[in-house]
Amino acid sequence: MKISQKLSQAHNGSNPPPATFSFEFFVPKTSQGVQNLYDRMDRMYDLNPIFIDITWNAGGRSSSLTNEMVYTSQSTLGLETCMHLTCTNMKVELIDEALEKAYKSGCQNILALRGDPPLDGSESTGDFKYAKDLIQYIRKKYGDHFNIGVAGYPEGHPEEEDELKTLNYLKEKCDAGADFIITQMFYDVDNFINWCSKLNKIGVDIPIIPGIMPISTYAAFIRRAKWSEIAIPQHFLDALDPIKDDDFLVREKGTELVSEMCTKLLQSGYINHLHFYTMNLEKATVMILEKLNLIEAIKSHDLVGGSELPWRKSLHPERSKESIRPIFWQHRKYSYISRTATWDEFPNGRWGDSRSPAFGDIDLCASELLRQSPKKALELWGLPQSLKELSGLVVDYLKGDLKSLPWSDGPVGDDTKVIVDNLIDLNKHGFFTMNSQPALNAIKSSEKVFGWGPKNGYVYQKQYLEFFCHKDVVSKLLNSVEAFNKSQGDTTSSVISYYAVDKSGNLISNCRDDDINAVTWGVFPGEEILQPTIVEKTSFLAWKDEVYRLLSEWSKVLSSNLVDADPSKVGGFVELMDKLGDEFVLCNLVNNDFVEGNSTLFNLIKDLHVQELA
Structure with missing residues (x-):
């Protein structure tokens, strides 16, 4: 304007x-x-x-x-x-x-x-x-x-x-x-x-x-x-x-x-x-x-907090109709905008019309993926040598002591505070969280932390968890999810839906290929229901490529540029990144029962009795 x-x-x-x-x-x-x-x-x-x-x-x-x-x-x-x-x-x-x-x-x-x-x-x-x-x-x-x-x-x-x-x-x-x-x-x-x-x-x-x-x-x-x-x-x-x-x-x-x-x-x-x-x-x-x-x-007189959507809208005129984004990029808007810059249209209803040409190969340079110089990356995150040290970085971030992570461009949001203790516990047990959101049921759009959209509306969210999980634990977790779904009695749909994919692209899911799951939505006077944040297969696989590439670039950028660093420390860090890429699976869980609250997903993982990282 x-x-x-x-x-x-x-x-x-x-x-x-x-x-x-x-x-x-x-x-x-x-x-x-x-x-x-x-x-x-x-x-x-x-x-x-x-x-x-x-x-x-x-x-x-x-x-x-x-x-x-x-x-x-x-x-x-x-x-x-x-x-x-x-x-x-x-x-x-x-x-x-x-x-x-x-x-x-x-x-x-x-x-x-x-x-x-x-x-x-x-x-x-x-x-x-x-x-x-x-x-x-x-x-x-x-x-x-x-x-x-x-x-x-x-x-x-x-x-x-x-x-x-x-x-x-x-x-x-x-x-x-x-x-x-x-x-x-x-x-x-x-x-x-x-x-x-x-x-x-x-x-x-x-x-x-x-x-x-x-x-x-x-x-x-x-x-x-x-x-x-x-x-x-x-x-x-x-x-x-x-x-x-x-x-x-x-x-x-x-x-x-x-x-x-x-x-x-x-x-x-x-x-x-x-x-x-x-x-x-x-x-x-x-x-x-x-x-x-x-x-x-x-602030805009007809919007709460000046926020039209729960994610920040681009002011580029060609993106004016964009109203839906995958949740995976909620903390990586730079790479999302770069990857979708050549789209000739943007989703303004169902996601399907724009998803097939949406995500091609990643052609971003390393600096655009990592978004930190080697010196700054070392200053922020050091050279973690073990899964426990990596867990410590994520925990520091969740506590607000660290302002960014390689996969999160900015500090943790206030909306995470309601589940932060559970997230910290997950990371201490080797579930390295990437994205999350708590469940919300009919929160007023004027609410300071969670509200968005026009006045006098209500917003809703399904609980979402995304994390790296060791491949030996994934099958146990997914079996527990399936057992829980069966216990709910409805065999036609899953209360908890999931995607799990490794670096090579091997995907396990209980969702159909064309499923598009709205995990955030809002109801406002005189308007259609807005569903601005989704989970679906095509974009999740594209996000998988970016995340594993990000780990690789983090390792490569530091190992190639830290000439004064202890070689053994650099070597230990490279081995850790290789281990994360080769042995860990990227998973996400959605609890479609948004009324239930935020305990179900965390309890399912706790019931696996995975030992705390030593």
Whole structure:
């Protein structure tokens, strides 16, 4: 959606309008930096920003990386994204390529900038001299598809001393087709409000979005102010100078100062949206939002928690009808989006119409599967030498002491807390859990942890367990499941359904090939029943390929890159991964009696009396 539309929706209907916010991120210099930033952006999604923007780095790999990051944030992370685009030293062919990639990724927002002039003082070699030329070109080629933002300079532009000329240049950009203004950073709030008044007087009536720079350290605060040639109010210096050597106190006092500045902006009558220059950091921005009581930011008026579905929907327009996903990828959205990026349609009812061409060979590179550099993987997970040590990693993750696992990109969710003790017990007995969800029966869609979808609805879940199980235990487990099903008296359907498959693809199941089992669904006023999460054979076999490949890549990436590691430790880790791949079977269980609760599946496994890992 266009930023101007999102702002209008968020701010109409109440007086005074609620405050909203957005974040800016820049393109990191390393691949691991990019991955870490994706993780940070993913966490900051939960703060509910109206949009994010990603800076443009002209030339070479950096330029294409901007487009890649826009695609990922828009399609995979589900963040409304604005792409910076500069025209200095940019031939029209490069601009066309960038705009076409943005268009295809579903991005509808561009921040059109001139960019910094050449450092040697020479003239730009680009085909456009000014930002207004770039705006006119975008409008001519794409019409109203893109919402276009422009830069504003509340304290004047360093290349133009005449304030009136600077204001008129901004007016020209607005007249050329700009939809909103994002300003340079500043700390002098009185000057900013006066500047807004001057813009109003010359007929600028599009949204003005102030650029807010949090204060994290004194040195960075001074350096950025000097670089941007902005004034620092005396009361900022008086408050920060005495504590400048204590980063903790500087951040605390800086949060207070910037929050006071933001409060004054929001009370001015000109501003109802704040744009934070995060510098790819998190804490300082979050502290300001907490101080302003904006952490519970604007959410869609007809959705609970802004969540249309229990998984995060892609904002790519070609995925707009997607309403169903296999549960196996609930913690691996990056690989799921990558694997389905070439689909020409997405399931919007029964899964069957799209499952046959859905999953081909895995063509993701190792880094996309593991999503961590060798150094980071070693730091997170070490080199487990035994099944017990591997169990310890999963247990630490379930307790919240570890923020990710190779097969889980983010921290364990709050929804797992109701079954976490049982999951920990399973892992201590050699059942390495991959995915799970508790049973739910008619939980209100407004419930904070489990709720999703429109208001005044009810959501349901079947209990689901997915784990690695040693091949010697699988037959005992499945025999117990079948005995339990027979004890329930209904021979036409299974209370507990299952799939079990080894690395070679040998599959055992009590489900038919065409069974599609909805394990999450919701009932809402005036709508058909939504069934957004499923279990079925084709996608489970594709998931099996990914999981076993992931174990192999984890082993390969570390063993090939840890030149300083103890060879015996590396060897022991490789042997463990080989053992897991060769001797363990990937299983899932669904208790279709969602009313029963969460004890049946765990009790069946406990009744096997498998010894705790030694």
